[in-house]
Amino acid sequence: MKLVSLGLLGVLVVAAGQAGDSRITEPSWPPARAKFSDIQGCVEPTEVMRKDHMRFLFHQRDRTVHQGIRTERHSLVGCVDCHSGEDQNGKPIPINAAGQFCQSCHAYAGVNMDCFQCHATTPPLQTSASYFPTKIAKPMTVMTLAALPANAWYLSCDG
């Protein structure tokens, strides 16, 4: 009986594995519009952003709402501005639409995101360009994961 169960389990696992391969789409998204610097793609090293982007966002959101700090580096508007895709006519596609930057990875990871219930999903309109009068001028020093201090605020803050 035990053997049969184990055998059955094995079959199920294999079946699940195969079904999984065909059901789950690997995330893919349009390329970012710009590079943060010559040596760094995003505002922090990519491996840090993958794991901790929400910590940067939470921190920046509190600084913006409560302290009026509107720097662009970790702002959600900045993410949307750089990472949203365009259709053939150059019209921006909402970043939370299927196959777009935020949505494709969140769907893959099975993590819900509420940002866009309130926040704009496309880059700021040309007319409101004045809301971003300054562009990121000087790239920050590139950090690697290994070089990050263990007590870096974004590793400890729980958003």
Add this chain to the structure above:
Amino acid sequence: MADNSNRLQPGRRQFLSKAAATATLLALAPGVRLVDLARARAEDEPVTAAVRWGMLIDTTKCAQGCDACVRACDTEFGLTTSDRPEIDAHYIRKLDIRDEHTGKTYSLPMLCQHCEHPPCVDVCPTGASFRRADGMVLVDKHTCIGCRYCMMACPYKARSFIHEELTTQLSHAPRGKGTVESCTFCAHRVDRGQMPACVESCAAEGHHAMVFGDVNDASSEIGKRVRQVPSRQVRADLNLNTAVRYEGL
């Protein structure tokens, strides 16, 4: 959390030399740009209680029938109307009032009064309603649970609740279903040294009924006016020390 440190006190505050220099520059071009101290604050520095943003509304200049400020506000924040106008959000309303004894009429804009002791902040169970160090009374919509206590508590009926899902938000004005919102004194503009949208539009219409600035700054236009001209708080009896004051009322 009563903090009297930034109560309107003439001559209380010392200026940073940088701010004073900017203020002089501004005096040369009145009404063009806001900012003395907000400019002096570096982009990545928190706001402080050295500044208290305020607004002085001259009811004698506010034109009956004009709603330029309301329209500018709607455009600025993407406040759209729906097929149920009774649930539309309003950050600013035009009121026409009449003295029942004399028959004298007044027209004035009514918006969040950015109280020093805001009742909305007192009643908020989550801390979402808060008063920024520089006097702006805001809602942190990330924390707001939509209970609407603050709407009940506000004597000025300044707050609105978003009843329906929205999809056309503007980048600088996030808003969404289930949260309460109100006039922010255009924090997103003021933080960048621009005037609030309503003030700008009122001036563009040629009325100049609204003056906005740092009331702690005795040399700013508003700082001078509130120290020289009689002005009133609406419901002064509540002792809220509002940042919006009315002249000619």
